[in-house]
Amino acid sequence: MEAISTEQLFYLYGLIPAKEVEERPLDAIQGIDDKHEIYTRQLGEVLAVMCRLDAEEYSEAAIEEKMNDMEWLKTKAYHHHETLATLHESYTLVPLKFCTIYKSEENLALTIEQQESKITSLFAELAHKEEWNLKIYCEDEKIKEEIMNHSPAIKEREEEIAALSPGRQFFEKKKLKNLIDQETTEAKRKSCDIIHEQLGHHCSDSAVKKNWSQEMTGRKQDMNWNGVYLIPKEKREEFIQELQRLKESHTDTGFTMEYTGPWPCYYFANL
Structure with a gap:
């Protein structure tokens, strides 16, 4: 029987203020892989909007190969943009670039902790804009x-x-x-x-x-x-x-x- 890989990567869509989601919970949204739903992780005052990915299907080498498939690229880039547009309608959003992927939640948490003051300043600058x-x-x-x-x-x-x-x-x-x-x-x-x-x-x-x-x-x-x-x-x-x-x-x-x-x-x- 073929073994099923349990290794995962983490796709980051964007960052929103944690307090805004407390006031208005995030609706269910399908992730970019069409398998996992989007979820959030709170890191201080920042909420990361993300989804899990299969590590083998979305490895760096696999992504490089998929980038040559224009239909795949168009579909996934459109999903990324539409997801960000939906989030932007309801929350103050710092959108991340297409295919921002982390190897672990710990790496993501470290990145956000290092830039938390800059991110919260951006929230203030971008609110209602x-x-x-x-x-x-x-x-x-x-x-x-x-x-x-x-x-x-x-x-x-x-x-x-x-x-x-x-x-x-x-x-x-x-x-x-x-x-x-x-x-x-x-x-x-x-x-x-x-x-x-x-x-x-x-x-x-x-x-x-x-x-x-x-x-x-x-x-x-x-x-x-x-x-x-x-x-x-x-x-x-x-x-x-x-x-x-x-x-x-x-x-x-x-x-x-x-x-x-x-x-x-x-x-x-x-x-």
């Missing part, structure tokens, strides 16, 4: 056209070039093209800075993340801005209205604004 994301894409040709049609400096330079000999025109046109490219880059940066500043009046914190490549976005437009915003839940509608106003004001200007949320505080709760 949610995360929103804004990505801004730009159509360079449309912005260049706007600059060429309305920039006095560009028009003056074009007139000067027109009066030159054909040989001189060739080199001066190359310089002009570089100037237009520079002004386009500056116009994009300035517009995005203004949008970010205006949104800052409606949030508790904000940051700018690295732009994604066209390969990642699947779009022909370049991503020119990737902003993240920490919003008090009671200000959600106010924030969305401001996003809509800014989006409408940039219609037909070459800027496309896409915002998503509310999310658990992935960025601002990073341990």
Whole structure:
């Protein structure tokens, strides 16, 4: 008869204040392996939300192999996010990254004990807040056209070039093209800075993340801005209205604004 492995690992979803669960017990949620239910372990003022895993099925080597299975990856990552979103609806949550796995509860307890003061500070910062994301894409040709049609400096330079000999025109046109490219880059940066500043009046914190490549976005437009915003839940509608106003004001200007949320505080709760 084949022996059944009893060795286990521990999958950590996130951390919530223990006192909040005392007031509202956690509902039953199926774990990421579809075998074990999620449970909690209290460590001081912190409650770890976790589930047990079979050590052989979710070993480091097994996980590395599973990461090449896009269907498995998509399903499990979706479960992780949906579980965190459910927790975030009811509790102050410090979400952990996908596939945060500990070899023992003792290792987990030691990690939390070492960072307990930082975690409890995060609880205070994130209470009743949610995360929103804004990505801004730009159509360079449309912005260049706007600059060429309305920039006095560009028009003056074009007139000067027109009066030159054909040989001189060739080199001066190359310089002009570089100037237009520079002004386009500056116009994009300035517009995005203004949008970010205006949104800052409606949030508790904000940051700018690295732009994604066209390969990642699947779009022909370049991503020119990737902003993240920490919003008090009671200000959600106010924030969305401001996003809509800014989006409408940039219609037909070459800027496309896409915002998503509310999310658990992935960025601002990073341990």
